[in-house]
Amino acid sequence: MAKETFEFQAETQQLLDLMVHSIYTNHEIFLRELISNASDAIDKLHFESLTNNELLEGDANFEIHLVPDEQNHTLTISDNGIGMNRKEVIEDIGTIAKSGTKAFLAKLKEARESNTEITDKEMIGQFGVGFYSAFMVADNVTIVTRKAGETEAVRWESTGDGKYSIEACEKEKHGTTIILTLSQGFYGEKSEENYTDRYKLQELVKKYSDYIRYPVKMNFVIEETPKDADGKPIEGAEKTKRNEERTLNSMQPLWTRNKSDIKKEEYTDFFKHQFFEWEDPMEIFHTKVEGTVEYTALLYIPAHAPFNLYYSDYEPGIQLYSRHVFIMDKCKDLLPDYLRFVKGLVDSPDLSLNISRELLQQSRELKLIGRNLEKNILKTLERTLQKDREKYEKFWAEYGKSLKIGIYNSLVSGENKVDQLKNLLLFTSSKDGKLCTIKEYCDRMPENQKKIYYASGKDKETIDQMPQMELLRDKGIEVLYMLDPVDEFALEGIREYDGKQFHSISRGDLDLDDVESQEAKKETETLSKTNEDLIKDIKEALGNRVSDVKLTNRLKSGAVCLVADEAGPSIAMEQAFAGANN
Ligand code: ADP
Ligand code: MG
Numbered sequence: 001m002a003k004e005t006f007e008f009q010a011e012t013q014q015l016l017d018l019m020v021h022s023i024y025t026n027h028e029i030f031l032r033e034l035i036s037n038a039s040d041a042i043d044k045l046h047f048e049s050l051t052n053n054e055l056l057e058g059d060a061n062f063e064i065h066l067v068p069d070e071q072n073h074t075l076t077i078s079d080n081g082i083g084m085n086r087k088e089v090i091e092d093i094g095t096i097a098k099s100g101t102k103a104f105l106a107k108l109k110e111a112r113e114s115n116t117e118i119t120d121k122e123m124i125g126q127f128g129v130g131f132y133s134a135f136m137v138a139d140n141v142t143i144v145t146r147k148a149g150e151t152e153a154v155r156w157e158s159t160g161d162g163k164y165s166i167e168a169c170e171k172e173k174h175g176t177t178i179i180l181t182l183s184q185g186f187y188g189e190k191s192e193e194n195y196t197d198r199y200k201l202q203e204l205v206k207k208y209s210d211y212i213r214y215p216v217k218m219n220f221v222i223e224e225t226p227k228d229a230d231g232k233p234i235e236g237a238e239k240t241k242r243n244e245e246r247t248l249n250s251m252q253p254l255w256t257r258n259k260s261d262i263k264k265e266e267y268t269d270f271f272k273h274q275f276f277e278w279e280d281p282m283e284i285f286h287t288k289v290e291g292t293v294e295y296t297a298l299l300y301i302p303a304h305a306p307f308n309l310y311y312s313d314y315e316p317g318i319q320l321y322s323r324h325v326f327i328m329d330k331c332k333d334l335l336p337d338y339l340r341f342v343k344g345l346v347d348s349p350d351l352s353l354n355i356s357r358e359l360l361q362q363s364r365e366l367k368l369i370g371r372n373l374e375k376n377i378l379k380t381l382e383r384t385l386q387k388d389r390e391k392y393e394k395f396w397a398e399y400g401k402s403l404k405i406g407i408y409n410s411l412v413s414g415e416n417k418v419d420q421l422k423n424l425l426l427f428t429s430s431k432d433g434k435l436c437t438i439k440e441y442c443d444r445m446p447e448n449q450k451k452i453y454y455a456s457g458k459d460k461e462t463i464d465q466m467p468q469m470e471l472l473r474d475k476g477i478e479v480l481y482m483l484d485p486v487d488e489f490a491l492e493g494i495r496e497y498d499g500k501q502f503h504s505i506s507r508g509d510l511d512l513d514d515v516e517s518q519e520a521k522k523e524t525e526t527l528s529k530t531n532e533d534l535i536k537d538i539k540e541a542l543g544n545r546v547s548d549v550k551l552t553n554r555l556k557s558g559a560v561c562l563v564a565d566e567a568g569p570s571i572a573m574e575q576a577f578a579g580a581n582n
Contacts, residue, residue, distance in 0.1 A: 003167040006090065008158075012132070015105065016160050020135050027186070027193060030133040031201070032208035032273070034077045034178055037131060038064045039212045041081025041176060043326040045148055048082065050353055055082075055148040057174055066205075066218045066248075068196040073187040075195050078177035079214075085147040086154045089166060093131060093143065093156060110307055135160040137195060138180035148174035205248040211270070213324055215247040253324050255298040255347060259286055271300050274319075275343045279303040282395060283384075285344070287376060293368050299344030299377070305398040309341060310405075316340035320360070321347035333361040334370040338406025338417070339377060341399050346373070381424055385437070393435055396426050404490035411493045422494050427480040427487065428460065430473070438497045441478060449477065451503040454491065456482040468505040479505060 008016065042062045049055045059080055067076040084092060134141045139159060146153035153171035158164035171177075180195075187196045194200055198220055205216050222244050225233040254262065254270045268280045283301040299318070308314040316337070317330025324347060335342055350365040360366065385392040403421050410417035426435040431444075441452060453472060457463040463481055472479055482488050491502045528535070539549045 003165050005163055005165045007163055011105065013162050016132050016135055019132055020160055027136045028204055029208065030137050031077075031195075031204050033130055033133045035064060035205070035209045035212055035216060036273070038077060038079035038081060038176065039214055040326075041079055041083065042214050043081075045080075045082040045174075046325060047327065047353070048148075052149075055174075057148065059173065062214045064212070064214055064216045066201055066216065068198060068201060068218075070187070070196045073182045073196065075180045075182060075201075076177060077180075078175065080173055080175040081148075083147040083150075083174045083176050084143075084145045084154065085150055086152065086166065086168075088147070089143065089145065089154050089156050093164075132160075134178070134180055137182055137186045137193075139183045140181040142179040142181075143176060144169060144171055144179070145176040146171040146174050202246075202248050208269075208273075210249045211252060211254045212249050213251055213253055215251060216249045217245055217247050220244050220246055253321075253347070255286065255296050255345065256324065262286075267298075270298075271343070274345075275300070275302075277302055277343070282391075282398075283380065285373075285376060285380060287373075289372065293348060293350045293365050293372075295346055295348035295350065295369050297344065297346045297369070297373055299342050299373065301342060301395070301399070303398075305341055305402075309402070314340070318342070319345035320351060320366075321345060322351045322353050323347070323349050325353060327351065327353060327360070328357050331361060331366070334366060334373070335377075336370075336374055336406065336415075336417070337409065338402050338421070339374065341402060342377065378420055378424070385424065393426070396435065400426060401484060401486055404484070404486045407493040408486070408489040418494055422497065425490065425494075427454070428483060430455075430464075430469070430479040430481065433460070436480075438480075438494075441480060442498055442500060445478065446476075450500060452480065452497060452500050453477060453503055453505050454480040454482050455505045456488055459483060466506065472505060 042064070045055060046062065049060075062080060065076075065078045067078070068074075069076070141158055141160070143156040144153065145156070153169050155167050155169040156164060157166075182195055185191050186193050188194060189197075198218060201218060209216060220243070222242050223239045224242065225239055226237045228234050254266060264284075267284050267286070271277055271281050271284075272279075277300075280303060281300040282303045285297065285299040288296045306314060315330050315332075316335075317332045318334045319329055320327040320331050320334075331346075334346060346369060348365065348369060350369075351360060351363070381392070381395070384395065403424055407418055407421050407425075410421075423437060423439060426437060427441075428434070429436045429441065438452065445452075455463045455466060455469065457466070460481055460483070463469060463479075469479065482491070488504075494502065496502065535549050539546075542549065
């Protein structure tokens with residue numbers, strides 16, 4: 001087929017320009033990106049070959065090769081992974097549909113819109129920016145690739161100027177070869193960043209790609225002085241050269257290493273690269289378990305919730321591996337939905353590689369691992385709440401909503417998580433305006449107080465102006481502010497704590513029975529009797545706009561107040577529903 005020329009998608013070109021013209025200095029990450037793509041491609045082939053062995057074409061020695069060429073200023077990276085056919089090259093390379101790049105652009109947009117102090121430069125360094133980072137160091141990028149199991153190979157070529165060309169070609173081995181024609185300044189002994197220097201490349205692989213599970217190999221030319229029979233160098237003899245192929249990476253996945261040998265930096269680097277994050281995580285869990293099921297989990301809580309965490313386009317899920325072999329990217333059925341913000345991976349020999357992903361997600365082993373991890377995460381959160389309040393409050397600010405929704409949803413779905421979650425909730429208290437747990441509220445309430453009082457509203461000020469608040473303030477009774485519409489749904493789920501009911505101060509009778517004196521109560525009753533006619537008149541005047549009119553002692557300076565029916569929804573919930581229906 002003849003050579004055809006295509007234009008890059010606008011977004012792609014935008015990213016490319018950003019990459020090439022950025023005065024960003026951390027160019028070296030291009031190697032990490034290309035090696036990680038090579039490794040992904042081998043993962044894919046490995047996985048597919050389990051059910052279709054022919055795809056291997058007789059070559060099961062997965063490896064990645066680096067070939068620097070000083071004379072021609074090129075660096076070639078090749079793999080014997082799945083490869084790409086023509087359609088895939090156009091779809092996967094020419095357009096930005098891929099996770100990493102897309103997430104990167106979304107973050108960039110988000111940062112710009114919110115005027116966050118993040119420069120484009122910084123972001124490129126932290127993110128998995130993918131294939132296009134090659135253009136940071138190369139004037140020309142050529143891909144020669146053949147999909148395993150197919151015959152036609154494809155040659156893709158671009159100088160990163162908006163266009164690329166594609167033509168059919170020959171390639172004996174399946175997989176992908178990427179040839180970079182390095183730009184000025186990235187080759188030659190005199191340049192600071194010489195990507196044809198084998199030792200430089202070796203150092204970069206160690207630094208960024210050490211845990212890649214397939215060998216990254218390179219030929220070294222070793223110069224030696226001939227030795228005599230005793231092993232002593234022969235003086236004056238001409239040096240000999242020989243090629244030696246070396247594997248540059250240790251190939252040990254980070255999570256399989258001993259916890260005590262892993263530096264915090266390694267954990268965070270891995271997190272950023274593997275999960276397209278650009279900030280250090282808030283929490284890291286690394287556990288190895290040997291029991292009924294055996295597994296290693298490396299989980300992270302990102303520092304900030306993604307802006308779309310509660311929208312349908314957010315894809316939660318944990319990566320699955322079996323004996324370090326990648327199985328799937330986003331397994332949703334491992335952790336409960338209220339932990340949708342947790343990122344990470346689980347590697348277990350008990351997960352079968354040979355069953356479909358759908359069946360795997362239902363498997364008993366997976367459920368068991370999921371339950372254990374959920375327990376561990378909750379335990380860690382409880383510990384943080386007790387030992388490091390400041391940190392927990394940061395967590396709460398980002399993910400509190402998720403736990404609250406979780407309580408409600410767990411009741412809807414019938415798996416009841418109330419007991420697991422209720423102690424992790426925080427609400428703002430009228431006592432000091434600070435966050436407190438329900439337990440803290442209960443521990444400090446007067447002995448004769450029987451209920452947990454709360455008030456809903458859009459902010460503290462609005463609630464503080466409610467007539468009912470005045471009375472409670474006067475009596476020194478603490479009220480929990482429900483400032484988020486989901487708060488009340490969570491309370492609906494919890495219902496009571498330690499035998500104490502939640503009671504909205506805008507609902508029915510405040511019933512301060514035990515807190516207020518019997519005399520005050522009697523006084524109200526007498527007053528109600530003597531004013532019977534007045535109350536009747538008001539009721540008639542208001543007609544069916546209210547369900548009842550009552551005399552109260554709960555007002556201080558206000559003359560009247562609206563309250564919700566004892567049994568009906570609270571005023572805030574009514575408003576939430578009204579809003580939802582509009
Ligand atoms: P990401 O790796 O996040 O998907 P990249 O920009 O790094 O994004 O790569 C884009 C896509 O190009 C990959 O998802 C893959 O489909 C394809 N690709 C890149 N490199 C290779 C390779 N060496 N072998 C096969 N496919 C590749
Ligand atoms: Mg990639």
